[in-house]
Amino acid sequence: MFVDRVRIFAKAGDGGRGCVSFRRAPHEPRGGPDGGDGGKGGDVVLVLDPHRDDLSHLLLSPHQIAPNGRPGMGATKAGRKGPDLVLPVPPGTVVSRIRSAPERGSKLLPLPAHDAELDRVVDMAPPIERFVLCRGGRGGWGNWHFRGPRNQAPRHADPGRPGESGQFVLELKLLADVGLVGFPNAGKSSLLRRLTSAEPKVADYPFTTLAPMVGVLEWPDGFRLTVADIPGLIRDAHLGKGLGDEFLRHVERCRLLLMVLDLSGAKPMDDFLLLRRELESYGRGLSERPFLIVGNKTDLPRARRAAVRSTRADGSNLVLVSALTGEGITELISALRKELTRNPRQAPCAAAASLSAQDSE
Ligand SMILES: Nc1nc2c(ncn2[C@@H]2O[C@H](COP(=O)(O)OP(=O)(O)OP(=O)(O)O)[C@@H](O)[C@H]2O)c(=O)[nH]1
Ligand SMILES: [Mg+2]
Incomplete structure (x- = not known):
């Protein structure tokens, strides 16, 4: 089946939490803070794929969610970054954001009416080869960052930022002369x-x-x-x-x-x-x-x-x-x-x- 119009919910990964941790060593019983930072959440990235000629691959998986960043660890070890979620699209795919869509859709995402309010996001056509649709959240700072002269043993860390999300309509408009x-x-x-x-x-x-x-x-x-x-x-x-x-x-x-x-x-x-x-x-x-x-x-x-x-x-x-x-x-x-x-x-x-x-x- 040829599919040239789909609606998707896309969400980038959340940033990993910063870690609360203190150095523990036999010779250093009250070590300083050493909680590492959380990793950044993965982006949702659109990539131009000239070998694809429709959007059917998105019809059956309309929820596209990139992995979160991993939490920070002790010994100031940073959490791993969430890998990017890459969505290949055929050249000529016009992407718009549905303005009034709920944060997260139900299982099925019906196409919006033709007069729905859409904001054009990007037209995936050369020279645009790659576009970050939703940016992953920044990882949170570990408690190590919060140490200072007044508080040498901070017991809090930053939880990290949520990844961007939204509902989008992808519409293929062939590029021909x-x-x-x-x-x-x-x-x-x-x-x-x-x-x-x-x-x-x-x-x-x-x-x-x-x-x-x-x-x-x-x-x-x-x-x-x-x-x-x-x-x-x-x-x-x-x-x-x-x-x-x-x-x-x-x-x-x-x-x-x-x-x-x-x-x-x-x-x-x-x-x-x-x-x-x-x-x-x-x-x-x-x-x-x-x-x-x-x-x-x-x-x-x-x-x-x-x-x-x-x-x-x-x-x-x-x-x-x-x-x-x-x-x-x-x-x-x-x-x-x-x-x-x-x-x-x-x-x-x-x-x-x-x-x-x-x-x-
Ligand atoms: N005699 C004659 N028959 C033609 C000519 N061009 C097309 N046909 C015939 O007309 C019929 C329809 O041709 P298609 O090329 O499938 O027409 P189409 O406009 O693409 O049709 P749809 O895809 O149904 O919209 C076929 O049986 C063709 O063989 C022509 O120049 N002369
Ligand atoms: Mg024909």
Whole structure:
């Protein structure tokens, strides 16, 4: 199961107690204080792990508690430090603190509502490789520290500080340059296969893709970009229809969206408008993101007719391809590079107009 959102309770280790102890030796019956300091509690540390692609490892163990520091000992021996608790997370994990969460959760930690008050803590993406989420408590001072001219035999020591704790939401937002969005069966996964070496499942039924996948597209000169394929959207995805619009979070950070349309469908322009509407309802700037319209399946007769018509119109950000035969893929690849190198500005109208013209013919 692909898990891209989890809630955890994290607590760093408490500092170990300082020790109350006095030197005992045959020749020194009333030795001075020699209680050592407690060790520091372990930190809870997030570490970027490029080999991990989801957060499922945290779903079943939502309570992450680092070991405490050991107490100090006699002979001014310090207690051992609690080892750090390392939590590997995939690149693109956004961590937020739940503001009003109770100190410690119940066994099950349900995800907070989308409008819950969250404070962004860290975005685990390069160059950030490691982040201390909760700091371990300082170890307490042993009684040895408290000796002075007035009190040469202090009978108290410092108990040590508690480790930091909190409840957090970890949310994976894939890091890719280009995001494929479209209705089920439009051919998004087929396109990812054509463009990159990734091998997502392709099949002739809707919702073949259930988890996002990223592929890498590389040019001989070393220029490379990453492409994310997500499950298909349907009308009212933002109301939770189909698989909902949850997966759009994985294209939130894409610099360019490819709106994949099945040209052999009844009305590709309607699909385009519906897609736009879903992006608008989702918000977070997705509808203002630069995009290219990819008219797919040009090998099919009906689509071929639509394609011929649309090439006559000026569709500056419309690219016609067939993921099946490979037709138009070279053009799409150069269009991608061009768009991403010149940091594109949005020009949706021309292409939308050309599709609109072909619909009304
Ligand atoms: N004729 C033709 N069929 C295509 C083309 N591209 C994709 N298909 C077919 O369309 C069907 C759906 O393709 P997918 O790539 O799985 O579509 P998807 O958009 O990823 O679908 P979901 O994952 O369900 O959202 C498959 O049967 C493909 O073989 C194309 O260019 N021409
Ligand atoms: Mg797919």
